[in-house]
Amino acid sequence: MGVVHxxxxxxxxxxxxPATHGVLRLQVKTDGEVISEITPYLGYLHRxxxxxxxxxxxxxxxxxxxxxxxxASMTMNFGYVVAVEKLMDIKVNDRVQHIRVIMAELQRIxxxxxxxxxxxxDLGAFTxxxxxxxxxxxxxDLFEMTCGARLLYNYMWVGGLSHDLPKGFVEATLNFxxxxxxxxxxxxxxxxxxKIFVERTADIGIMPAEVAINFGVTGPNLRASGVNxxxxxxxxxxxxxxxxxxxxxxxxxxGTVGDSWDRFYVRLQEIRESVKIVRQALDQLPKDGxxxxxxxxxIRPPKGSIYSRTESPRGDLGYYIESDGSDTPSxxxxxxxxxxxxxxxxxxxxxxxxxxxxxxxxxxxxxxxxIDR
Amino acid sequence: xxxxxxxxxxxxVVEKLDKLLSWARSTSPWFFQFGxxxxxxxxxAAAASRxxxxxxxIIPRSSPRQADVMIVxxxxxMKMALRVKKLYEQMADPKYVVAMGSCATSGGPYWQHGYHVxxxxxxxxxxxxxxxGCPPRPEALIEGLLKLxxxxxxxxxxxxxxx
Amino acid sequence: xxxxxxxxxxxxxxxxxAGDMDPINNxxxxxxxxxxxxxxxxxxxxxxxxxxxxxxxENSDVKAKDTIxxxxxxxxxxxxxxxxxxxxxxEWIQIKAENWFEIAKHLKExxxxxxxxxxxNTGFDLEGGMLESRxxxxxxxxxxxxxxxxxxxxxxxxxxxxxxxxxxxxxxxxETYDMFGINFTGHRDLRRILLPEDWEGWPLRxxxxxxxxxxxxxxxxxxxxxx
Numbered sequence: 001m002g003v004v005h006x007x008x009x010x011x012x013x014x015x016x017x018p019a020t021h022g023v024l025r026l027q028v029k030t031d032g033e034v035i036s037e038i039t040p041y042l043g044y045l046h047r048x049x050x051x052x053x054x055x056x057x058x059x060x061x062x063x064x065x066x067x068x069x070x071x072a073s074m075t076m077n078f079g080y081v082v083a084v085e086k087l088m089d090i091k092v093n094d095r096v097q098h099i100r101v102i103m104a105e106l107q108r109i110x111x112x113x114x115x116x117x118x119x120x121x122d123l124g125a126f127t128x129x130x131x132x133x134x135x136x137x138x139x140x141d142l143f144e145m146t147c148g149a150r151l152l153y154n155y156m157w158v159g160g161l162s163h164d165l166p167k168g169f170v171e172a173t174l175n176f177x178x179x180x181x182x183x184x185x186x187x188x189x190x191x192x193x194x195k196i197f198v199e200r201t202a203d204i205g206i207m208p209a210e211v212a213i214n215f216g217v218t219g220p221n222l223r224a225s226g227v228n229x230x231x232x233x234x235x236x237x238x239x240x241x242x243x244x245x246x247x248x249x250x251x252x253x254x255g256t257v258g259d260s261w262d263r264f265y266v267r268l269q270e271i272r273e274s275v276k277i278v279r280q281a282l283d284q285l286p287k288d289g290x291x292x293x294x295x296x297x298x299i300r301p302p303k304g305s306i307y308s309r310t311e312s313p314r315g316d317l318g319y320y321i322e323s324d325g326s327d328t329p330s331x332x333x334x335x336x337x338x339x340x341x342x343x344x345x346x347x348x349x350x351x352x353x354x355x356x357x358x359x360x361x362x363x364x365x366x367x368x369x370x371i372d373r
Numbered sequence: 374x375x376x377x378x379x380x381x382x383x384x385x386v387v388e389k390l391d392k393l394l395s396w397a398r399s400t401s402p403w404f405f406q407f408g409x410x411x412x413x414x415x416x417x418a419a420a421a422s423r424x425x426x427x428x429x430x431i432i433p434r435s436s437p438r439q440a441d442v443m444i445v446x447x448x449x450x451m452k453m454a455l456r457v458k459k460l461y462e463q464m465a466d467p468k469y470v471v472a473m474g475s476c477a478t479s480g481g482p483y484w485q486h487g488y489h490v491x492x493x494x495x496x497x498x499x500x501x502x503x504x505x506g507c508p509p510r511p512e513a514l515i516e517g518l519l520k521l522x523x524x525x526x527x528x529x530x531x532x533x534x535x536x
Numbered sequence: 537x538x539x540x541x542x543x544x545x546x547x548x549x550x551x552x553x554a555g556d557m558d559p560i561n562n563x564x565x566x567x568x569x570x571x572x573x574x575x576x577x578x579x580x581x582x583x584x585x586x587x588x589x590x591x592x593x594e595n596s597d598v599k600a601k602d603t604i605x606x607x608x609x610x611x612x613x614x615x616x617x618x619x620x621x622x623x624x625x626x627e628w629i630q631i632k633a634e635n636w637f638e639i640a641k642h643l644k645e646x647x648x649x650x651x652x653x654x655x656x657n658t659g660f661d662l663e664g665g666m667l668e669s670r671x672x673x674x675x676x677x678x679x680x681x682x683x684x685x686x687x688x689x690x691x692x693x694x695x696x697x698x699x700x701x702x703x704x705x706x707x708x709x710x711e712t713y714d715m716f717g718i719n720f721t722g723h724r725d726l727r728r729i730l731l732p733e734d735w736e737g738w739p740l741r742x743x744x745x746x747x748x749x750x751x752x753x754x755x756x757x758x759x760x761x762x763x
Contacts, residue, residue: 015453048488051488067411151414305683307656347703454751489731
């Protein structure tokens with residue numbers, strides 16, 4: 001028998017494929033089972049975020065930031081209010097800062113739980129998904145207790161918060177953490193050391209560090225490639241410099257540094273670090289301080305522009321705000337981390353098998369709302 | 374049912390074929406797992422632990438060919454609208470549509486300046502049940518699906534128009 | 537206002553600033569109470585400003601060496617001539633479009649500058665027939681960041697593409713093209729990225745008006761086409 005040369009075939013995945021995490025269309029060129037090229041087509045969820053920002057006031061932008069990354073709304077609010085506060089030179093009190101950090105880190109846990117759970121689901125592991133969603137619901141209960149919403153919170157405002165913490169929040173959160181910490185080991189055993197899962201993800205879709213930097217990949221994806229870069233450590237905003245936590249990086253335990261398994265594992269480790277931060281923040285939480293203390297009556301930043309970034313669960317979340325002195329932004333651009341993470345897909349998935357594409361896509365943890373905005 | 378009444382044992386129920394059909398349809402409306410935006414997460418939460426949609430016979434399917442109900446969960450954009458119409462046409466009759474959330478109902482927060490957002494999915498496909506909220510809670514979605522079941526139950530597929 | 541009331545207000549404001557709100561709330565007369573609260577707001581507003589001022593003066597004492605913008609301009613002047621566009625204000629660097637690719641290459645590869653990551657690229661409609669492309673660069677090695685701005689006219693919006701230097705610029709430039717219609721010359725695949733291929737107009741320009749219909753679907757918010 002001679003060598004069989006297959007014909008190049010074009011396959012469409014999406015935009016309504018259940019494993020594309022939303023409405024994304026991938027045009028895949030394959031030679032037999034081997035991928036030669038992937039062209040992502042975006043914009044099926046382009047909701048004109050930036051046009052809206054130019055037409056509403058600074059306060060009214062916050063609900064729209066919620067809806068961009070609907071899996072991590074708290075950190076989206078956080079990034080925006082940090083940017084506007086920098087632009088207006090507002091200093092908020094310690095209690096507000098602590099509450100913000102607690103919320104952002106709880107949100108990071110919730111987001112990573114969903115990301116890792118859905119990643120398992122993409123590869124056929126249904127049980128971990130149910131376990132992780134069960135614990136995510138508990139975090140959502142905490143958010144619901146605080147601001148009444150389950151998914152889109154509109155909680156952090158410029159110069160403060162919409163509500164103070166409710167009675168019993170600290171105890172409820174501590175109870176949750178006590179319950180949750182042993183579960184992390186369970187998840188690790190359930191999914192991370194599962195033979196099938198390891199076979200499907202280790203050594204698959206390797207992203208070298210220089211590729212990751214050149215393509216602007218940030219967050220857990222970049223750290224999985226072995227680059228120790230976390231804005232919470234390297235360019236601390238808010239009060240992250242007060243806390244003691246580690247930055248987990250990919251070590252290639254099951255395969256090569258920067259493979260899909262590392263990206264999964266870094267997220268799992270980050271959950272542990274976030275638990276640490278929440279515990280410290282709850283411990284140091286100042287008893288008094290008005291959460292509306294430094295809220296300006298009217299938000300009118302001085303003329304000028306700012307580019308400010310924060311660490312969202314998906315990476316560097318940047319807001320570019322241009323102010324013309326009025327109460328609406330004259331230009332607001334969101335630099336979304338998932339947008340750049342998806343851009344690298346073609347580079348790292350070429351040469352792998354068809355079934356690996358979804359594993360690699362799942363490991364990048366994209367949210368279409370934030371990519372298309 | 375005068376002729377057939379009281380002719381059989383107690384464990385046999387006599388009803389119209391019409392009602393039997395709509396009863397069978399109402400208790401197993403498999404839905405098309407098709408999320409576009411934020412509401413998809415709440416739809417997932419409704420199907421996963423705690424809320425568990427499957428206990429009322431509603432099971433997610435990945436293919437439009439196997440589904441009876443399309444839950445439009447989230448914003449539909451112009452680029453997506455043509456796809457949504459195509460997917461709806463691919464579903465087998467009888468088919469029902471639930472517009473979940475304010476975006477699918479009317480364009481929601483993107484109504485005013487959203488040049489690329491479809492102002493309500495009813496512009497391209499017929500909708501049976503609207504579930505308000507941004508996003509609706511899983512309980513609200515379940516309520517909407519129960520309303521849909523009632524609606525299906527009232528339908529007379531043989532003697533009248535479906536659904 | 538009589539002196540007594542003024543003294544009372546000053547007293548309760550001072551107490552409130554120290555954290556005790558009770559004296560204000562205990563004032564019987566409504567007019568006086570509201571005056572006291574207004575005075576408190578005024579006092580609070582003036583407080584943080586003074587703090588910021590003191591911070592700023594501390595910072596300026598520390599900062600004796602050149603800002604990163606000055607360093608970059610000095611480094612570029614050695615290799616390029618006449619690349620700056622108009623007056624520089626120190627917060628960003630305004631350059632001309634012609635040599636942008638070579639300048640970007642220098643910024644990326646020079647050891648002392650080493651801007652290895654392109655953080656953000658955004659367009660801006662300056663109105664009056666001008667568009668602007670803005671680049672936020674950051675160095676992960678030296679931990680410094682700058683902003684570069686390039687102005688082009690709306691009739692001839694050509695800017696050299698830098699997507700072969702920073703691959704992340706590939707999609708950034710496609711998005712800027714999609715939203716503003718800035719043409720990045722030398723880009724290998726300049727297509728619309730978010731909007732459909734057959735969309736009309738550049739949405740983020742200030743004078744943009746939505747098209748009436750798209751494939752028979754009504755686009756503007758008025759639902760007249762179907763009622």
